[in-house]
Amino acid sequence: MQLRYPAVFTVAACVVCGPVLAQSATEHHVWQDKRKFEPYSRTAESITGTIRLSGNPDFAAPGSKMAITFGNGKKVGLTSMGASWRQWDETSGSKATAEVFKLSSDPGALRNGNTLCGDPKSEPARYVVFLEKSSYGASPLLGMAVFASKDAPRDINSPNLCGTFNYGTN
Template identity: 85%
Template sequence: MQLRYPLAFTIAACVVCGPVLAQSAMEHHLWQDKRKFDPYSRTAESITGTIRLSGNPDFAIPGSKLAITFGNGKKVGLTSVGASWRQWDETGDKKATAEVFKLSRDPGALRNGNTLCGDPKSDPAQYVVFFERSSSGGPLLLGMAVFGSKDTPHDINSPNLCGTFNYSTD
């Protein structure tokens, strides 16, 4: 029996076709779903309480909208600035995909009179960044970093980090 195509050609054809035939899943993150997130960290418990996100299927599309409602009922609009793959977790140097949102306004006093960034008039919260982080052996957590800088934050070490919050996803 004589082969029409050499074995090397057949293997090369399979290697070349493999990636073309495979489909990658669309990127989807916790903060895109319409749902509530219960506080996981003490900071989240004492300042924001449970948060609710309105949902936004448009991951990292600048100008797309989302709303956050804090535990005391205050609701604030968020506008996506985009996403990045950088260090966003303050406890390690691992990189994570995060989406940066500009707040429509500072929400003011939240739980127990606490605020996101200090005085909402002189030092307002400007940006929130959502990212997923792992908990020791448990389910993923929703991380939220808040910045008071007028400049868009580019990682956790950006100027005017006001605080970080963690929320349960189960």
């Protein structure tokens, strides 16, 4: 009988460890790759145009760097503030993994004289948040939310949301 209890505890420990190990796999998201993203929404088409991300293999590593280049050639540095699993999609109440980046500066006027957050001097864009969004069986979309808040946003309902943009990932 003394051998049965250690065996039961060993099996239980292995069952408990299995899912934990599976969850620790490294995540990889479309915004981490060096690539261009074509506008998928009318907002993205009229304001940013095609965007290019320089790539960042260090997912959610606070302080890691990458850059975004907008359709008119303006390039802005991005610094990761980390990632979270919260409600980031403005059209659904479901949670998603998203990474928050601090902009090195507001890019100013983009396509057609439009800006990310209104007047870049009085209400500059300060943060962008990237997330993957489903597109009904096709490749995922890249979602981008822009905030003018002085503090990093916690979710899509954080103060000073300026706009949301969607891009194709094909």
